Each structure stands twice: as structure tokens, then as C-alpha cells.
Amino acid sequence: MQAAVDALIAARFDTVVYDLDGTLIDSAKDMQLAVSHVLADHGLPAVSEEDVRIFMGQGSKVTMAKAFARHGKVLDDKALSAVTREFVRYYAADPVGHTVAFDGVPRVVGHFEKLGLKQGVCTNKFEAPSRTILEHLKLMPPIADLAGADTFPVRKPDPRHILMLVERMGGDPARTVMIGDSIHDVEAAHGAGLPAVLVSWGYTERPARELGAEAVIERFDALPQALSRIASR
Numbered sequence: 001m002q003a004a005v006d007a008l009i010a011a012r013f014d015t016v017v018y019d020l021d022g023t024l025i026d027s028a029k030d031m032q033l034a035v036s037h038v039l040a041d042h043g044l045p046a047v048s049e050e051d052v053r054i055f056m057g058q059g060s061k062v063t064m065a066k067a068f069a070r071h072g073k074v075l076d077d078k079a080l081s082a083v084t085r086e087f088v089r090y091y092a093a094d095p096v097g098h099t100v101a102f103d104g105v106p107r108v109v110g111h112f113e114k115l116g117l118k119q120g121v122c123t124n125k126f127e128a129p130s131r132t133i134l135e136h137l138k139l140m141p142p143i144a145d146l147a148g149a150d151t152f153p154v155r156k157p158d159p160r161h162i163l164m165l166v167e168r169m170g171g172d173p174a175r176t177v178m179i180g181d182s183i184h185d186v187e188a189a190h191g192a193g194l195p196a197v198l199v200s201w202g203y204t205e206r207p208a209r210e211l212g213a214e215a216v217i218e219r220f221d222a223l224p225q226a227l228s229r230i231a232s233r
Contacts, residue, residue, distance in 0.1 A: 008232055010117075013117060022204070029098035032048065058184060092126075095132055102220055122161055125148055180202070197217060198211060
């Protein structure tokens with residue numbers, strides 16, 4: 001059974017691109033601490049982990065705008081850029097204190113490495129802390145490359161964020177799949193002409209099954225079966 005699944009995957013795909021936060025890793029606590037530190041510096045109450053799970057996905061600047069808006073504060077671009085720099089500084093100081101990989105992630109990415117698949121991460125988090133996290137969790141390698149919010153001139157949901165990473169990895173866009181947790185991942189994948197698989201536990205207000213992905217998985221170790229079903233269509 002597993003051999004048949006693997007054969008279908010290898011025949012259809014040569015590259016797997018993952019989102020990071022909410023897909024491979026649960027980073028909400030570390031993000032919440034950094035966001036709340038900035039808010040405290042500005043005399044505002046902390047936000048919750050659940051708040052931060054909803055705020056994340058479009059990059060640090062959007063996260064901070066939503067955090068201040070939660071307290072009725074609308075920042076102009078200059079002020080927003082300043083608090084975003086504060087957040088990045090706090091977060092970069094300890095991005096791995098509470099962050100863990102979701103169950104099944106190390107096993108699946110290790111299995112895909114054995115199949116010879118190229119694996120990369122495309123995230124709207126900045127590249128440096130993303131690499132630190134992946135290396136700390138021993139996910140890089142087998143994940144070979146990463147594109148963060150500051151790697152290319154574009155970011156998700158712009159499909160070029162994925163396509164530029166795939167090109168750099170030497171992958172074939174026609175044989176690539178995107179694994180994510182939000183509408184931004186689906187929009188970027190479909191804009192690039194790729195199928196999308198979403199996880200059901202991600203950082204999104206709307207349920208994953210409403211977002212138009214080709215498949216939704218309830219646990220990470222169901223990913224190979226989901227890819228084999230896409231491959232057999």
C-alpha cells in the first residue's frame with residue numbers, strides 16, 4: 001500500500017513547498033509574547049495566543065496592525081513600520097522558546113526526502129528567524145530551501161513568491177504542490193498553477209474546507225495519501 005502511494009507521488013511531483021506557521025510549526029506562543037511585549041511598551045494590554053493565530057499569515061506588519069487595532073489603535077505607516085521593527089527585534093531574540101513542529105511533520109518530511117522530493121518553505125515570516133526555527137527543530141535539512149517575507153520583492157498571496165523559490169530549488173512548477181493553512185496559500189498556489197493542500201488546524205479565521213484547496217488533511221501524516229489522491233486524478 002505505501003509503495004503504491006509513494007509511486008504515485010514520485011510520478012506526479014518533484015517539489016513540495018510548505019507554509020511555515022500553522023502548517024509545519026506551532027509558533028503562536030512565541031509570537032504572542034513578542035507582540036505583547038511591543039504592546040506593553042506602548043501601554044496596551046497583551047493579546048492572547050488565539051488572537052495571534054488569527055493575526056498571522058500576511059507578515060509581521062499586518063500582524064502588528066491587527067494587534068494594535070484590537071485595542072482601537074490605527075497606526076499610520078511610519079508608526080506601523082516602527083512597531084514592526086520593535087516586534088522583529090523582540091521575536092528574533094528568541095523565536096524557538098516555545099515553538100514546536102506539529103505531530104507527524106518530522107516523519108513526513110523525512111519520508112519525502114527518501115523519495116527524492118525537493119522540499120522548501122515559502123512563508124511571510126522573515127527569512128532569518130524562519131531558518132533559525134527550522135534548523136532548531138531539525139527540519140532543515142531535510143527541507144532544503146526557504147523563501148521568507150524579505151527574500152524576494154514579493155510575498156504570498158503573490159504566486160511569484162512560490163515560483164521564484166521553486167526556480168531557485170531547480171524544481172518544475174508543473175510538478176509542484178503547495179501545503180498551507182490559509183486562503184493566502186491557496187491563492188498563491190492557484191495563481192502559480194499548483195494544487196494546494198491545507199491543514200485543518202492552521203492559523204485562519206475561515207475553516208480550511210471553505211478555502212478551495214484540492215485537499216484538506218486532519219493530521220500531517222495524512223499528507224502522503226492526500227498527494228497520492230491528487231496524483232491519481
